[in-house]
Amino acid sequence: MANNAQETADGTSKPMDEVPKLEDVPIVLVVNGRSRPLRVQPRTTLAEALRTSLDLTGTKVACNHGACSACTVWLDDLPVAACTILAIEVDSRHITTIEGLAPANDLHPVQKAFIEHDAVQCGFCTPGLVMSCAALLARNRHPSVEDVETAISGHLCRCGTYPHVMRAMLALAAVEAEQK
Ligand code: FES
Ligand code: FES
Numbered sequence: 001m002a003n004n005a006q007e008t009a010d011g012t013s014k015p016m017d018e019v020p021k022l023e024d025v026p027i028v029l030v031v032n033g034r035s036r037p038l039r040v041q042p043r044t045t046l047a048e049a050l051r052t053s054l055d056l057t058g059t060k061v062a063c064n065h066g067a068c069s070a071c072t073v074w075l076d077d078l079p080v081a082a083c084t085i086l087a088i089e090v091d092s093r094h095i096t097t098i099e100g101l102a103p104a105n106d107l108h109p110v111q112k113a114f115i116e117h118d119a120v121q122c123g124f125c126t127p128g129l130v131m132s133c134a135a136l137l138a139r140n141r142h143p144s145v146e147d148v149e150t151a152i153s154g155h156l157c158r159c160g161t162y163p164h165v166m167r168a169m170l171a172l173a174a175v176e177a178e179q180k
Contacts, residue, residue, distance in 0.1 A: 025088055031056065032100025040087045047071040047082035050097060058098035058127045068156040072128035073097050079135045081154075098127035101134055110134045113168035121159035129155050133169055142173045 024039040029046075031054060038053045047064075050056040050073070059082055062070040066084040073082045074096035102108040110133045113119075120126050129152060136143050136151040143151070148169045152162070 027088055027090075028092075029054070029087065029090055029095060030092060031095045032097060033094075038087075042086070042088055044087045045083050046073070046085045046087050046090055046095070049087035050082060050095075056097050056099050060124055060127055062124060062156070068125070068128075069132065069154040070125050070128045070156070072131040072155075074131060074135060077135065077138065079132045096131075098131060101130070108134055109172055110137060110168070113172045114165070117164050117168035117171060119161050119164035119168045121157075121161055125155055125157040125159075125161075129157070129161075129165060133165065136169075137172060143169060144173075145170065 022042050025042055026037065026039050028035050028037045029049065030036070031050070036054055038049065040049050040053065044053075045064075047059055047061050050059050051061065059073055060070040061083055062068045064071075064083045066081045069081055071082040072079045074080070074094075075085070075090070076093045077096070102111065107115075108130070110130050114126065114130060119129075132151050132155065133148070136147060140147055145166065148166055152165060157165075
């Protein structure tokens with residue numbers, strides 16, 4: 001189904017602007033440590049709510065159906081595809097987006113390593129990849145090649161940055177090993 005279409009009860013699809021609007025639902029999302037009250041349609045995905053209601057556009061949407069991981073955020077420290085979750089389902093769980101990964105005016109070590117190892121081309125997949133790599137590093141300071149491969153296996157990068165991502169992550173793992 002096209003991203004701007006919605007499946008209706010009779011199994012056909014209609015452009016989004018022709019799908020009847022439902023009543024907005026008031027919710028509170030806890031994003032990057034702040035409670036953010038907002039009103040959303042029941043069908044609004046978490047990715048859409050972050051981008052359009054909260055202006056957190058670092059979370060990218062590419063496929064919009066769980067196939068590319070571009071929209072990865074953390075839900076209670078676990079990476080999830082934000083386009084596969086409805087905003088109204090999130091409840092009080094803590095959401096971390098790429099904007100909240102590092103303190104203001106600083107970069108997370110994964111972001112620094114991506115820059116150093118040239119792991120960014122068009123950048124569309126990059127926030128999602130960074131979120132998954134940072135989640136891996138938070139639970140495993142010395143990831144192996146296999147660990148990194150598993151962590152990024154759901155991410156599609158059309159620019160083919162995978163070898164650079166791998167180098168960035170293994171360099172971080174080596175630094176962590178030295179500091180031990
Ligand atoms: S945009 Fe969410 S998985 Fe592709
Ligand atoms: S850097 Fe372009 S899609 Fe990954």
